[in-house]
Amino acid sequence: MSRPPSYDRETALEKAVGLFWHKGYHGSSMKQVEQALDMRPGSIYAAFGSKDELFSEALARYTKEAGEDLASHMAGYASVIEGLQSFLQKIARDCSASEQAPARACMIVKTLLEANNTHGALYAQANSVLSAIEDAFTALLEKAQRQGELTPRTDCRRLARLLQGQLMGLRSMAERNLSATELEQLGQDMSAVLERYRAEN
Amino acid sequence: MSRPPSYDRETALEKAVGLFWHKGYHGSSMKQVEQALDMRPGSIYAAFGSKDELFSEALARYTKEAGEDLASHMAGYASVIEGLQSFLQKIARDCSASEQAPARACMIVKTLLEANNTHGALYAQANSVLSAIEDAFTALLEKAQRQGELTPRTDCRRLARLLQGQLMGLRSMAERNLSATELEQLGQDMSAVLERYRAEN
DNA sequence: TTCTTTTTATGGCGGCCACTCAAAAAAAAC
DNA sequence: GTTTTTTTTGAGTGGCCGCCATAAAAAGAA
Secondary structure, three states: OOOOOOOOHHHHHHHHHHHHHHHOOOOOOHHHHHHHHOOOHHHHHHHHOOHHHHHHHHHHHHHHHHHHHHHHHHOOOOOHHHHHHHHHHHHHHHHHOOOOOOOOOOHHHHHHHHHOOOOHHHHHHHHHHHHHHHHHHHHHHHHHHHOOOEOOOOOHHHHHHHHHHHHHHHHHHOOOOOOHHHHHHHHHHHHHHHHHHEOOO | OOOOOOOOHHHHHHHHHHHHHHHOOOOOOHHHHHHHHOOOHHHHHHHHOOHHHHHHHHHHHHHHHHHHHHHHHHOOOOOHHHHHHHHHHHHHHHHHOOOOOOOOOOHHHHHHHHHOOOOHHHHHHHHHHHHHHHHHHHHHHHHHHHOOOEOOOOOHHHHHHHHHHHHHHHHHHOOOOOOHHHHHHHHHHHHHHHHHHEOOO
16 A cells, blocks of 8 residues: 555664663764664654654563573573573673674663753663663572572572673673673672672582 | 962862863853853963863862862771671762752763763773772772781772772762651661671681 | 645744853951 | 952853654555
8 A cells, every 4th residue: 555664663773772881871863773773764754753762662672682681591401590690600701702782781770870860761760671680589588498499488589680790890891991800700700799699509 | 479369269160160070061150150150261371271171170179079078088987897797888978968069970970971972081081080099999999908907818909999989879879859767778788798808716 | 737735945933042241249368 | 438359240141952854765554
């Protein structure tokens, strides 16, 4: 009936994730968005509505991918704690690898820090996404506890927040000019923190 | 011989710290700067040169204050490790207190994440400041080691980076909508991490 | 071909951006 | 009071901001 779009919406969104993750919300102009998506203003606004909505969709997509990444990683481990430990180390390794990802720090954290006091809607979105991640970590840790990997007295939600805090710190540190070795050491040291909560046995 | 300035440069700089810490570099317009400093454009540019230079001076001042804060806190403790632990908890407490500081996250980290890939000079400044802080932590930990508080085999610089990473994570988490209790628990959990490195005795 | 529908390219909207400058105002020196 | 020197003022700079209207172009459906 009609002319089909020449762009692929998903591909475009992926490119938007790249730009926004790299430069942040305020740091990315619509001119740069046009360039990154290889789309003209009309098409962009028809497809996504506004810069805000595009960013919001990009953040949601980033979140989804990050969640899938965690899930697929954990699927390879019978021990939850070992899985989480190697996840931290994997992050450190990925971050210290030669530049391929748009940024090393987490896009959600970047948004949280940038949008607070500046852009309420995005701040709220980052906030709720982080709550969801806290929930996911909590569920994982409760499973570990059921499997006898964690001390029965461990407060899993509290430990989940510690884990999340460590992850934020690790990926923020990755934006510094550290060597690969130093970053991987940091990943190891953070993963070692979990040892403290392990069940005796 | 001449008319003296009606503003106090130090006071103005202090106000600039407040605004930039609160809203970030891209999030603060010169209009807002004028309002915050209660100065007109001409005076601002005469006194500070440019938005960039003003931000840079503000970041330097923030850094200096943060350093003094750490030093004065540590002065109250004979045990370095105890001092650092209570410092983490103090940060958690301060961050969870009713809004008084312009932001909860660290201004240096906010700048690091915002300015990377966007504003090279500011990124470099944040980076070097963080190196200096790493050095300061290293020196403190080496002192602790000399005092027999840390295992002789502890790599102090490496532990300093872990400490810095924790701090970054803690203060980033503080930007989330957590309760005071939850944040203080996080501060405690992070300070507990240092236990692992304590000397047996 | 003709009709629809949607994407393109383009030019430009009002507004805010960081920044400048000339003139007015203010305070010390004499 | 006059001069000298500096600060303050605020309108104004060009330029980019996010966004939109228009119209030409493109591609299926009939």
